[in-house]
Amino acid sequence: xxxxxxxxxxxxxxxxxxxxxxxxxxxxxxxxxxxxxxxxxxxxxxxxxxxxxxxxxxxxxxxxxxxxxxxxxxxxxxxxxxxxxxxxxxxxxxxxxxxxxxxxxxxxxxxxxxxxxxxxxxxxxxxxxxxxxxxxxxxxxxxxxxxxxxxxxxxxxxxxxxxxxxxxxxxxxxxxxxxxxxxxxxxxxxxxxxxxxxxxxxxxxxxxxxxxxxxxxxxxxxxxxxxxxxxxxxxxxxxxxxxxxxxxxxxxxxxxxxxxxxxxxxxxxxxxxxxxxxxxxxxxxxxxxxxxxxxxxxxxxxxxxxxxxxxxxxxxxxxxxxxxxxxxxxxxxxxxxxxxxxxxxxxxxxxxxxxxxxxxxxxxxxxxxxxxxxxxxxxxxxxxxxxxxxxxxxxxxxxxxxxxxxxxxxxxxxxxxxxxxxxxxxxxxxxxxxx
Amino acid sequence: xxxxxxxxxxxxxxxxxxxxxxxxxxxxxxxxxxxxxxxxxxxxxxxxxxxxxxxxxxxxxxxxxxxxxxxxxxxxxxxxxxxxxxxxxxxxxxxxxxxxxxxxxxxxxxxxxxxxxxxxxxxxxxxxxxxxxxxxxxxxxxxxxxxxxxxxxxxxxxxx
Amino acid sequence: xxxxxxxxxxxxxxxxxxxxxxxxxxxxxxxxxxxxxxxxxxxxxxxxxxxxxxxxxxxxxxxxxxxxxxxxxxxxxxxxxxxxxxxxxxxxxxxxxxxxxxxxxxxxxxxxxxxxxxxxxxxxxxxxxxxxxxxxxxxxxxxxxxxxxxxxxxxxxxxxxxxxxxxxxxxxxxxxxxxxxxxxxxxxxxxxxxxxxxxxxxxxxxxxxxxxxxxxxxxxxxxxxxxxxxxxxxxxxxxxxxxxxxxxxxxxxxxxxxxxxxxxxxxxxxxxxxxxxxxxxxxxxxxxxxxxxx
Numbered sequence: 001x002x003x004x005x006x007x008x009x010x011x012x013x014x015x016x017x018x019x020x021x022x023x024x025x026x027x028x029x030x031x032x033x034x035x036x037x038x039x040x041x042x043x044x045x046x047x048x049x050x051x052x053x054x055x056x057x058x059x060x061x062x063x064x065x066x067x068x069x070x071x072x073x074x075x076x077x078x079x080x081x082x083x084x085x086x087x088x089x090x091x092x093x094x095x096x097x098x099x100x101x102x103x104x105x106x107x108x109x110x111x112x113x114x115x116x117x118x119x120x121x122x123x124x125x126x127x128x129x130x131x132x133x134x135x136x137x138x139x140x141x142x143x144x145x146x147x148x149x150x151x152x153x154x155x156x157x158x159x160x161x162x163x164x165x166x167x168x169x170x171x172x173x174x175x176x177x178x179x180x181x182x183x184x185x186x187x188x189x190x191x192x193x194x195x196x197x198x199x200x201x202x203x204x205x206x207x208x209x210x211x212x213x214x215x216x217x218x219x220x221x222x223x224x225x226x227x228x229x230x231x232x233x234x235x236x237x238x239x240x241x242x243x244x245x246x247x248x249x250x251x252x253x254x255x256x257x258x259x260x261x262x263x264x265x266x267x268x269x270x271x272x273x274x275x276x277x278x279x280x281x282x283x284x285x286x287x288x289x290x291x292x293x294x295x296x297x298x299x300x301x302x303x304x305x306x307x308x309x310x311x312x313x314x315x316x317x318x319x320x321x322x323x324x325x326x327x328x329x330x331x332x333x334x335x336x337x338x339x340x341x342x343x344x345x346x347x348x349x350x351x352x353x354x355x356x357x358x359x360x361x362x363x364x365x366x367x368x369x370x371x372x373x374x375x376x377x378x379x380x381x382x383x384x385x386x387x388x389x390x391x392x393x394x395x396x397x398x399x400x401x402x403x404x405x406x407x408x409x410x411x412x413x414x415x416x417x418x419x420x421x422x423x424x425x426x427x428x429x430x431x432x433x434x435x
Numbered sequence: 436x437x438x439x440x441x442x443x444x445x446x447x448x449x450x451x452x453x454x455x456x457x458x459x460x461x462x463x464x465x466x467x468x469x470x471x472x473x474x475x476x477x478x479x480x481x482x483x484x485x486x487x488x489x490x491x492x493x494x495x496x497x498x499x500x501x502x503x504x505x506x507x508x509x510x511x512x513x514x515x516x517x518x519x520x521x522x523x524x525x526x527x528x529x530x531x532x533x534x535x536x537x538x539x540x541x542x543x544x545x546x547x548x549x550x551x552x553x554x555x556x557x558x559x560x561x562x563x564x565x566x567x568x569x570x571x572x573x574x575x576x577x578x579x580x581x582x583x584x585x586x587x588x589x590x591x592x593x594x595x
Numbered sequence: 596x597x598x599x600x601x602x603x604x605x606x607x608x609x610x611x612x613x614x615x616x617x618x619x620x621x622x623x624x625x626x627x628x629x630x631x632x633x634x635x636x637x638x639x640x641x642x643x644x645x646x647x648x649x650x651x652x653x654x655x656x657x658x659x660x661x662x663x664x665x666x667x668x669x670x671x672x673x674x675x676x677x678x679x680x681x682x683x684x685x686x687x688x689x690x691x692x693x694x695x696x697x698x699x700x701x702x703x704x705x706x707x708x709x710x711x712x713x714x715x716x717x718x719x720x721x722x723x724x725x726x727x728x729x730x731x732x733x734x735x736x737x738x739x740x741x742x743x744x745x746x747x748x749x750x751x752x753x754x755x756x757x758x759x760x761x762x763x764x765x766x767x768x769x770x771x772x773x774x775x776x777x778x779x780x781x782x783x784x785x786x787x788x789x790x791x792x793x794x795x796x797x798x799x800x801x802x803x804x805x806x807x808x809x810x811x812x813x814x815x816x817x818x819x820x821x822x823x824x825x826x827x828x829x830x831x832x833x834x835x836x837x838x839x840x841x842x843x844x845x846x847x848x849x850x851x852x853x854x855x856x857x858x859x860x861x862x863x864x865x866x867x868x869x870x871x872x873x874x875x876x877x878x879x880x881x882x883x884x885x886x887x888x889x
Contacts, residue, residue: 036471
């Protein structure tokens with residue numbers, strides 16, 4: 001086998017009287033990176049390990065009438081198969097505990113996991129997973145949040161498909177609109193975005209003879225994932241040890257528990273380590289996405305460019321389970337009016353269940369969507385009063401002592417100064433308009 | 436029915452049993468213990484699995500291991516000389532070219548191959564050479580910068 | 596998927612024999628950049644892989660009987676790098692350079708791209724306008740086929756189960772000709788063409804004596820735009836006439852709407868790409884000096 005001699009690691013940067021700040025410092029793991037020695041999820045191996053593969057729903061919404069494991073259990077190399085019934089507490093979630101570890105009574109999105117197979121080889125796990133017989137009774141499905149809000153829409157969970165309604169009020173928007181010289185109304189939509197971190201979800205569970213479990217996983221939040229795993233497995237937290245491997249990109253896509261309880265259960269049952277790696281297809285189909293938003297903006301402005309009132313309605317396509325949907329929508333709603341001083345504000349955010357992929361955390365956490373909307377909208381409002389878009393922003397920008405519609409008072413606000421510096425750097429020129 | 440395949444791997448001859456539909460990427464990682472080559476997609480779209488086949492960059496997830504018979508394979512583990520980094524590896528470290536690092540091995544292999552065939556590439560040539568290596572973290576600016584910097588140091592530096 | 600058997604025969608005859616004996620489950624393996632992907636996503640489940648890698652002379656590029664013969668196992672990288680191709684049939688290299696990325700071009704082959712019969716095959720339009728002929732070998736006598744007849748439908752070629760594409764023959768260039776290829780994709784690399792197009796012209800004192808126009812990803816198979824060619828033949832090569840021909844070419848397309856583009860956009864693109872391909876082909880024909888004796 002090839003002998004590889006690695007060069008020495010870079011010298012530690014010594015503290016100087018002026019400190020290390022402002023110095024170029026190589027990452028502590030730079031050498032590992034460039035020699036291919038960072039350990040990511042798929043790089044974890046253990047002697048005797050089994051490979052796991054999930055069985056996933058082809059239907060967006062269906063009752064699970066029957067699961068027949070026999071054809072798969074007799075498939076070569078299979079050592080164990082788990083379903084929702086094997087999960088001690090098959091329900092979790094951050095703000096809403098609406099999500100099962102493995103679907104039990106019904107599936108609510110294409111790709112939702114129904115069972116997980118562990119076999120001696122990956123090939124055998126794939127073959128066996130294809131042999132698990134699930135009898136589905138398809139249910140009417142809904143893919144448009146507006147349709148999902150109707151009383152006659154298929155219901156995903158109880159009562160209503162509106163999982164959350166965020167309300168933010170300041171002043172009296174109708175009064176504000178009444179005083180306005182111009183009112184601009186626009187609608188903006190954003191689509192699904194998949195994180196597409198280059199490294200797929202991957203990990204390895206190693207059982208301890210005393211019934212404890214160690215899980216290596218490529219996750220952004222090891223303590224949250226450890227805690228949730230312990231909760232759903234009804235184990236005390238000190239018996240679920242989660243070690244985060246190198247993470248080959250996350251961007252919010254590895255912000256929650258996914259396969260960890262599956263491989264833990266399989267490992268404990270088989271008394272063998274169990275490895276899992278998601279395929280790229282599973283990443284696109286079955287992992288979280290950025291929520292699509294439909295945003296309606298209505299703004300009242302005076303002829304001199306002073307913002308008076310803004311009403312915003314956000315409809316967030318939650319997907320099948322809330323996951324990070326409510327926290328994301330809360331953040332988006334808080335930011336929805338933009339970094340501008342507006343005396344009258346009305347913001348309504350609706351989180352709506354659909355049979356679409358589950359919306360989760362993704363860099364920006366709801367703000368990219370509303371940011372896109374309110375900045376495009378600000379240009380339109382500036383145009384409505386024939387004002388230079390930069391001058392308009394400088395006029396209305398929040399400043400020290402200003403506050404968000406939630407009442408939060410802001411300190412050290414550098415928006416106006418930043419904008420001016422950016423302008424200089426971009427050498428903005430506009431003929432005939434005051435800056 | 437597994438068959439045996441023999442090839443040169445980072446300068447040394449290896450022989451291993453493979454199934455006909457196993458990719459070289461899989462075999463390198465799971466049979467030969469070389470985990471530096473990464474699998475990001477399995478369909479030749481991301482380039483994380485890039486290795487050199489007879490000096491040419493290829494996606495090892497698409498190269499069936501049986502086709503490596505009698506060929507020379509170089510992986511990230513084979514860049515540079517023993518105890519010495521390849522100039523692109525050094526440059527990546529110095530320029531902070533990587534963030535999560537997962538694209539690194541494939542990118543470094545592509546970059547090394549570029550400099551072996553074009554010692555002083557233009558920026559356009561660098562971008563062309565790495566067009567098959569996706570990076571989701573960095574936006575490529577420092578990667579390109581590092582490769583151009585390395586080209587000034589290494590003239591025709593060969594991997595072993 | 597159960598692992599297939601793997602054979603690497605040393606002759607085309609042997610390859611054809613295995614393909615015939617094994618029947619439907621046997622697949623010829625070139626670079627694998629298309630086949631391996633289809634194996635991974637379960638579209639095909641080969642029982643035998645017949646690797647063509649070991650057969651000598653399948654990757655040779657050489658002049659033969661007034662043609663440039665490009666072996667089917669020529670990688671795209673070798674195609675682009677070939678001095679013969681760059682001098683004699685540069686439009687083929689122009690197309691090859693826009694395929695995939697470095698890693699794919701080092702594995703993918705000319706034969707694989709054509710035999711896959713994907714409507715968007717980038718080598719199809721340039722080779723169609725060069726009037727290429729496909730050379731096919733099987734258990735019986737070898738046969739040839741105008742390249743256009745190789746493409747039967749999306750992912751369906753005229754190759755029989757026991758046949759192998761061994762080469763394409765391209766007529767050597769004559770004086771006063773020029774050709775061009777354009778590809779439009781949603782990125783500059785690693786992308787299936789939304790539409791691709793090629794054009795070849797022979798000019799005689801500013802008149803288009805002969806013209807060929809081909810489009811890909813605009814119909815179930817790569818296609819020639821013959822009505823457009825008829826319109827242009829014998830005409831002066833001025834911008835309005837070139838555009839008029841491009842309009843007709845677009846009308847001849849039968850595009851679909853898919854995740855890459857709508858049919859309507861493909862029709863519009865077809866017109867633009869054909870016009871530009873014609874303009875460049877004409878420019879090149881104007882400049883062309885025959886560098887090698889035919």
